[in-house]
Amino acid sequence: MNEKTQSQSTLRSEARIAHGALHRLRQDLFVDAFAFRPMPPLEDAKVNRWVPWLPERLRHWARWLPHLFVSGFSGLVFLASLTMYHGVGPVADVLAAGFSLLIAAAPAITLFRPVGAFWLSLSAFGVSVFATAAFSPFANYFAAAPFATLIATMVLVVLRTRPRLAVEMWLVTFSLAAVLTALTGGDPGDVPPTAVFAGVVLISAAAVRAWREERRQVVETQTVTAEERSRRTLLEERALIARELHDVVAHHMSVIAIQAEAAPYRVENTPPELATSFATIRENAVAALTELRRILGVVRSEDPDAFREVDPEAPQPTLASLDALLDSVRGAGLTVEAVIVGAPRPLPQGVELSAYRIVQEALSNTLRHAPGADARVEISYVLGGLGLRIVNGAPSRLAKPSPGAGHGVLGMRERVQMLGGEMTADHTEDGGFEVAAFIPVAPSETTAKGGAA
Numbered sequence: 001m002n003e004k005t006q007s008q009s010t011l012r013s014e015a016r017i018a019h020g021a022l023h024r025l026r027q028d029l030f031v032d033a034f035a036f037r038p039m040p041p042l043e044d045a046k047v048n049r050w051v052p053w054l055p056e057r058l059r060h061w062a063r064w065l066p067h068l069f070v071s072g073f074s075g076l077v078f079l080a081s082l083t084m085y086h087g088v089g090p091v092a093d094v095l096a097a098g099f100s101l102l103i104a105a106a107p108a109i110t111l112f113r114p115v116g117a118f119w120l121s122l123s124a125f126g127v128s129v130f131a132t133a134a135f136s137p138f139a140n141y142f143a144a145a146p147f148a149t150l151i152a153t154m155v156l157v158v159l160r161t162r163p164r165l166a167v168e169m170w171l172v173t174f175s176l177a178a179v180l181t182a183l184t185g186g187d188p189g190d191v192p193p194t195a196v197f198a199g200v201v202l203i204s205a206a207a208v209r210a211w212r213e214e215r216r217q218v219v220e221t222q223t224v225t226a227e228e229r230s231r232r233t234l235l236e237e238r239a240l241i242a243r244e245l246h247d248v249v250a251h252h253m254s255v256i257a258i259q260a261e262a263a264p265y266r267v268e269n270t271p272p273e274l275a276t277s278f279a280t281i282r283e284n285a286v287a288a289l290t291e292l293r294r295i296l297g298v299v300r301s302e303d304p305d306a307f308r309e310v311d312p313e314a315p316q317p318t319l320a321s322l323d324a325l326l327d328s329v330r331g332a333g334l335t336v337e338a339v340i341v342g343a344p345r346p347l348p349q350g351v352e353l354s355a356y357r358i359v360q361e362a363l364s365n366t367l368r369h370a371p372g373a374d375a376r377v378e379i380s381y382v383l384g385g386l387g388l389r390i391v392n393g394a395p396s397r398l399a400k401p402s403p404g405a406g407h408g409v410l411g412m413r414e415r416v417q418m419l420g421g422e423m424t425a426d427h428t429e430d431g432g433f434e435v436a437a438f439i440p441v442a443p444s445e446t447t448a449k450g451g452a453a
Contacts (some may be wrong), residue, residue: 026163027170034116039160042066060331060370070156071108078104081145094274098129104147110156118169121146121153125173126180133184151198155205163206163213170202230410237411241418244353257285319344319379322359325376329363335374336363342381351439353377354415361408362390362435373394373432385421385440394431410438 034055041063045053051062057286081100106121158166174195201376260282261383288326317325326336345353359377373393380387410426416423416437423437 024164027174028165029115029118032115033114033119036112037160038112039067039111067111070111073152074104074106074108077107077145077149084145092312097123102127103146106149106153107156108152110153110160111336114157114160115151118157121150122173122176125150126176129177129180129184129186140271147194150200152203154198158205159203159209161209163210166206170199173198179243189287234410234414237344237414240411241415244357247348253285253289257282257289260285263358317356318349319347319355320352321356322379324379325356325360325363329367329375332367333371334363334367336377337375338377338379340379340381341387344381347386347441351386351419352439354419355439357387358388358435358437359390359414359417361412365433366390366392370433371398384443388437388439389434391428391434391437392432409435 002445014050037150043066044059044063047059047062052061054062078100082097102120103124106117106124109117109120125146154166154169154173154311155167165241174191177191177195178188180186199435260278263278264275267274298309322338326338329336350387359379361375363375366373373395375390375392378387412425412435415425416439419439421439423434423435425435428434
């Protein structure tokens with residue numbers, strides 16, 4: 001009983017597999033067989049890679065080279081077929097011209113209706129078999145032009161559609177060939193070697209198509225991954241900036257709340273209206289501080305950067321902490337020189353924090369991507385803002401691969417743009433790298449900062 005049940009289950013599984021294969025065959029070769037599927041021109045990247053020596057204006061037309069090649073092949077097939085069948089008689093010449101056009105049209109139609117082109121070429125092959133059998137029963141019609149064109153058409157269809165069509169078209173073609181051989185009384189020994197040859201050709205075309213599709217998917221995946229990585233890096237940097245701005249704003253709001261609470265006690269006989277105003281100021285400051293902590297507190301996460309402070313309660317660094325940063329990177333093996341141009345002056349806390357982070361990230365990149373190179377940090381206190389320049393020389397040894405290469409530049413650029421500044425980051429002529437930024441600072445901001453200090 002168990003063996004019988006197992007046998008029935010095996011038969012049902014085989015029936016399902018056969019039904020699925022027939023369903024795919026029907027969907028691929030019969031449903032919408034003559035649907036309009038135009039072949040797009042080549043991408044500009046491929047044209048530039050294949051024919052970089054062409055002038056710019058000709059490269060635009062070079063995108064249509066595959067279409068031109070297939071159309072030229074169809075033209076050669078038409079001329080060859082017309083020459084082969086021409087010369088029998090006036091009526092026969094007209095029929096030969098029409099039949100030659102039928103044979104040659106299939107490769108060109110693959111540019112627009114690939115599956116329909118297969119059926120057209122297969123029909124021309126069937127007609128040629130009956131015609132050959134009628135006029136020359138002993139002719140080797142498998143070597144005729146219609147069959148060669150049919151093989152070429154199937155190769156083009158596979159390259160244009162999907163690899164599994166190679167097997168499906170091969171089965172249909174040689175099933176028909178076996179039937180035609182039996183009906184016309186041809187030699188059945190011609191079918192197997194021709195089928196093997198066509199199978200090898202179609203499998204090769206399917207392998208090329210599968211390789212191209214796999215390569216395209218890999219490129220798309222890499223592109224999407226790079227975009228997602230850049231977006232994630234940018235969001236992480238913005239979250240870090242939000243955390244730092246939260247700390248800066250929270251400090252000032254705390255000062256406002258404390259000053260508003262202490263102000264009434266510094267004046268004798270404080271008017272009730274004034275005391276109420278100070279109380280309102282304090283309440284609003286505390287409420288804003290609470291709301292700020294509630295909304296932005298979620299971004300208070302541990303920073304993996306080696307040069308960040310591990311104490312979350314530590315004050316945010318400024319340019320006054322630059323010496324400690326330089327000592328840290330020197331301890332990591334980087335030779336760095338610091339140059340300050342102009343008279344140092346107090347700047348807004350957000351500007352100093354961003355400047356510190358830019359220098360920190362640039363030096364971190366030097367350690368990662370330019371091992372053994374020397375670095376130079378220039379800080380310029382100029383009229384209207386703060387200038388930064390961090391440059392390193394060429395590495396003295398091979399750097400380890402870094403999947404995040406270039407993402408630190410995104411964070412630096414985000415900081416500079418947030419403050420309304422400008423930044424450039426590019427390789428130098430000697431093989432090093434340079435980051436230059438200018439952060440504008442209004443004179444009123446500098447004065448206010450200096451007065452507060």
